[in-house]
Amino acid sequence: MLYFSKVKLLVVYFLIVFFSLFSLSNFIDQDNFPLSKKINLGLDLQGGSYLLLEVDMDPIVIQKIQNKLILLRKNLKDIKIQYKSLKSQNNKITFQIENENIESFKKFFYNKKNSLNNYYDNYKSYEMDIIIKDNNIEISYSKFGLIEIKNSTVDQSLEIVRRRIDEVGTKEPTIVKRGSDRILIELPGLDDPNRIKKLLGKTANLTFRIVSNELDDFGSEILSFENGNNQLRVSKRVVLSGDNLENAVPSLDNQTNQATVSFTLDRVGAKRFGKITSENVGSRLAIILDNKIISAPSIREPILGGNGQISGAFDFQSATDLALLLRSGALPTPLNVIEERTVGPDLGEDSIKAGAYSLLIGFVLVIFFMFIRYKFLGLIANTALIVNLFILIGILTILEATLTLPGIAGIILTVGMAVDANVLIFERIKEEMKIEKSSIHAFDMGYQRAQSAILDANVTTLISAIILFFLGSGPVKGFAVTLGIGIITTLFTVYFFARHLSSIYINIKKNKEIQL
Amino acid sequence: MIKENIINFSFSKYYRKFNFLSLLVIILSVYFIVFKGLNFGVDFKGGTLIEIRVENKNIEISDIRKSLLKMDLGDVTVKRFGNKKDYLIKIEKRNTTNENFIKSINNKLNLDLSSDIDFRRVENVGPKVSSELLNDAILAISLALAAMLFYIWIRFEWQFSLGAIIAIIHDVIITLGIFSFLEYEINLSIVAAVLTIVGYSMNDTVVIFDRIRENLRKYIKVPIEEICDTSTKETLSRTMVTSITTLLALISIYIFGGAILKGFSFAMIVGVIVGTYSSIFVAAPVLKHTKVTSKTVLKEDEKENN
Numbered sequence: 001m002l003y004f005s006k007v008k009l010l011v012v013y014f015l016i017v018f019f020s021l022f023s024l025s026n027f028i029d030q031d032n033f034p035l036s037k038k039i040n041l042g043l044d045l046q047g048g049s050y051l052l053l054e055v056d057m058d059p060i061v062i063q064k065i066q067n068k069l070i071l072l073r074k075n076l077k078d079i080k081i082q083y084k085s086l087k088s089q090n091n092k093i094t095f096q097i098e099n100e101n102i103e104s105f106k107k108f109f110y111n112k113k114n115s116l117n118n119y120y121d122n123y124k125s126y127e128m129d130i131i132i133k134d135n136n137i138e139i140s141y142s143k144f145g146l147i148e149i150k151n152s153t154v155d156q157s158l159e160i161v162r163r164r165i166d167e168v169g170t171k172e173p174t175i176v177k178r179g180s181d182r183i184l185i186e187l188p189g190l191d192d193p194n195r196i197k198k199l200l201g202k203t204a205n206l207t208f209r210i211v212s213n214e215l216d217d218f219g220s221e222i223l224s225f226e227n228g229n230n231q232l233r234v235s236k237r238v239v240l241s242g243d244n245l246e247n248a249v250p251s252l253d254n255q256t257n258q259a260t261v262s263f264t265l266d267r268v269g270a271k272r273f274g275k276i277t278s279e280n281v282g283s284r285l286a287i288i289l290d291n292k293i294i295s296a297p298s299i300r301e302p303i304l305g306g307n308g309q310i311s312g313a314f315d316f317q318s319a320t321d322l323a324l325l326l327r328s329g330a331l332p333t334p335l336n337v338i339e340e341r342t343v344g345p346d347l348g349e350d351s352i353k354a355g356a357y358s359l360l361i362g363f364v365l366v367i368f369f370m371f372i373r374y375k376f377l378g379l380i381a382n383t384a385l386i387v388n389l390f391i392l393i394g395i396l397t398i399l400e401a402t403l404t405l406p407g408i409a410g411i412i413l414t415v416g417m418a419v420d421a422n423v424l425i426f427e428r429i430k431e432e433m434k435i436e437k438s439s440i441h442a443f444d445m446g447y448q449r450a451q452s453a454i455l456d457a458n459v460t461t462l463i464s465a466i467i468l469f470f471l472g473s474g475p476v477k478g479f480a481v482t483l484g485i486g487i488i489t490t491l492f493t494v495y496f497f498a499r500h501l502s503s504i505y506i507n508i509k510k511n512k513e514i515q516l
Numbered sequence: 517m518i519k520e521n522i523i524n525f526s527f528s529k530y531y532r533k534f535n536f537l538s539l540l541v542i543i544l545s546v547y548f549i550v551f552k553g554l555n556f557g558v559d560f561k562g563g564t565l566i567e568i569r570v571e572n573k574n575i576e577i578s579d580i581r582k583s584l585l586k587m588d589l590g591d592v593t594v595k596r597f598g599n600k601k602d603y604l605i606k607i608e609k610r611n612t613t614n615e616n617f618i619k620s621i622n623n624k625l626n627l628d629l630s631s632d633i634d635f636r637r638v639e640n641v642g643p644k645v646s647s648e649l650l651n652d653a654i655l656a657i658s659l660a661l662a663a664m665l666f667y668i669w670i671r672f673e674w675q676f677s678l679g680a681i682i683a684i685i686h687d688v689i690i691t692l693g694i695f696s697f698l699e700y701e702i703n704l705s706i707v708a709a710v711l712t713i714v715g716y717s718m719n720d721t722v723v724i725f726d727r728i729r730e731n732l733r734k735y736i737k738v739p740i741e742e743i744c745d746t747s748t749k750e751t752l753s754r755t756m757v758t759s760i761t762t763l764l765a766l767i768s769i770y771i772f773g774g775a776i777l778k779g780f781s782f783a784m785i786v787g788v789i790v791g792t793y794s795s796i797f798v799a800a801p802v803l804k805h806t807k808v809t810s811k812t813v814l815k816e817d818e819k820e821n822n
Contacts, residue, residue, distance in 0.1 A: 338642035354774030362768030416765030464715035
């Protein structure tokens with residue numbers, strides 16, 4: 001156990017220097033140092049905001065079922081099947097047909113080229129489920145149909161969330177999909193996520209509709225204004241939607257000095273807008289955002305250039321935000337914030353200081369204790385401990401791991417527990433010295449006999465760390481990473497580095513008295 | 517006698533007394549956990565947690581509470597947190613839909629307290645996420661226990677596995693019992709602490725077990741009590757040194773690591789002390805109760821050799 005080949009030593013010391021250099025790159029000015037990697041600080045240390053959003057699937061399913069209903073009505077007409085009481089309810093379409101038509105409808109329904117009921121090759125399954133009871137037919141989304149909707153909705157939302165956050169211009173945001181219906185956002189350095197939450201809380205579905213004079217609910221509905229309690233009856237027909245916007249910018253109205261949003265329509269939109277405004281001179285045009293009327297100006301003359309202005313009760317900030325929302329496009333469905341964690345930058349700084357301070361003190365205490373207890377061998381253990389710390393930080397740097405406050409606690413804990421392996425060995429050597437005459441032999445046996453206990457002890461802690469890594473979230477994951485890597489670096493330093501140092505020591509001392 | 521003892525103390529003589537003590541503490545802990553309950557934080561219960569720093573030193577907790585009560589937020593608790601100027605506000609009402617919620621609290625406090633108020637930390641966890649986090653935490657701890665059981669079952673005979681697992685459950689229950697008694701908050705970092713305790717306690721137990729097994733192979737006719745005694749003594753100095761160095765590191769975190777790590781380091785300190793105790797006075801006695809002899813170990817060795 002005390003013999004090392006030259007090659008092995010070379011590798012060991014190369015690794016130590018290699019990892020230590022990386023750990024140094026965290027503390028040295030980057031300009032004077034060839035390595036540019038650094039450990040990432042978690043949001044709890046550098047401050048920032050963590051948001052977990054969930055897409056609200058209900059409205060989207062209702063909307064999709066509506067579309068299917070329209071398609072179905074058209075399809076039934078095409079294949080000439082008479083139907084009764086066709087309606088959508090609770091995410092289902094229900095209707096009745098004659099018994100003799102059921103077979104032909106089934107054939108139509110399971111036709112793989114049918115756009116009413118898409119067939120997914122990858123799932124080997126259909127988009128819709130059908131239940132037939134007598135002549136009652138019920139159609140709803142199948143499990144896979146819902147998965148497809150979820151996936152496409154989240155992907156679409158992800159894109160728009162990204163655009164909106166990019167427009168706000170926070171530094172290095174992380175925006176990723178989490179599970180099937182969630183989006184995780186990390187915004188380092190942001191201490192007030194209110195504006196972001198506001199921007200993400202709106203679907204920003206913009207529509208232009210004509211204010212209606214009808215009185216029934218068939219073709220029109222009553223909507224309220226965004227500010228105040230006024231209501232207005234508007235046509236259900238959407239003249240133009242936000243999809244046709246090419247650009248939107250905040251601006252100031254020269255006459256009233258009010259903040260407004262100026263928009264530019266694309267070619268199709270401009271054409272349609274021109275036609276509608278020509279036909280409806282004298283009527284009022286309601287500008288509606290998420291089912292709330294922003295304003296409803298009268299159409300004085302046809303607007304042909306594709307440019308327009310939305311005025312409302314805006315200040316410059318809200319005009320800027322509305323323009324941003326319109327530019328980035330509408331979200332397919334509302335996003336709900338289901339988890340939010342924000343740490344202010346000064347708390348983060350305090351945490352770093354406290355973490356570093358306690359690490360230093362814990363380290364000094366352990367080193368001091370080890371020296372008192374084991375004298376010269378204690379020094380070896382302490383050197384190993386320092387090297388261990390450098391390697392640990394070096395590996396965290398290379399992996400660009402995220403250091404969190406519990407992660408720092410994990411490092412301190414590693415310091416406390418890392419000496420364990422050396423303690424096991426030293427205590428064992430002590431015991432062997434009582435039996436053995438040759439101290440070289442005692443050292444050898446000490447290392448050999450302690451091996452199984454060391455292995456067991458570290459594997460069990462490693463198991464905890466791995467489980468924490470996979471099931472823990474955020475800061476706790478950071479703890480698992482440092483604890484787990486700490487165990488590996490500990491075993492490395494104890495079995496290669498500290499053992500080599502002790503072998504040198506024992507060779508110098510030979511059989512002279514060895515203090516333990 | 518196997519050989520001269522380093523210290524003149526028989527651990528096995530006290531097994532009975534300490535087993536009673538452990539049983540008593542476990543019953544008390546279970547009583548507290550069941551009837552007093554655990555003080556779950558927002559991570560597991562949902563709700564909102566806000567850490568604020570108030571620059572004006574004349575502001576009292578009651579002022580903050582009064583101001584918040586006017587807002588009709590449901591159950592609100594306010595307490596000091598670490599630094600004299602820092603307070604922790606916990607709101608149980610699950611209000612995650614209103615994006616202006618935090619802002620309105622900020623405005624209200626600024627208005628009522630007429631002091632500079634800094635929102636240092638905000639945690640807002642919805643009911644769905646909190647129940648998921650709780651499930652994950654329970655899953656993680658159960659999985660860790662199962663994995664430990666499996667590992668030790670491969671490495672040792674079943675009596676040893678039983679001893680180790682009883683010791684771990686003992687440690688986890690007592691740690692949680694103490695948290696329940698002191699009404700300390702259980703959050704995600706406490707779960708991390710409990711998992712680390714599981715690993716640490718296991719570590720400690722395994723070292724002693726390893727030695728017991730070695731001695732069982734060596735001294736075939738010696739009764740198990742004496743084997744346990746000798747093995748405990750032989751490994752005692754290692755047990756103490758490792759506990760002390762770990763505790764030194766943990767105490768340093770507890771005192772200097774800031775308020776956020778207090779709960780975590782406290783749980784770990786309790787766990788290390790209880791874990792060290794349990795490997796000597798809980799795990800080893802199980803071997804006596806399950807009548808482990810040298811034969812048990814040697815039989816297993818034979819099986820492996822075949």
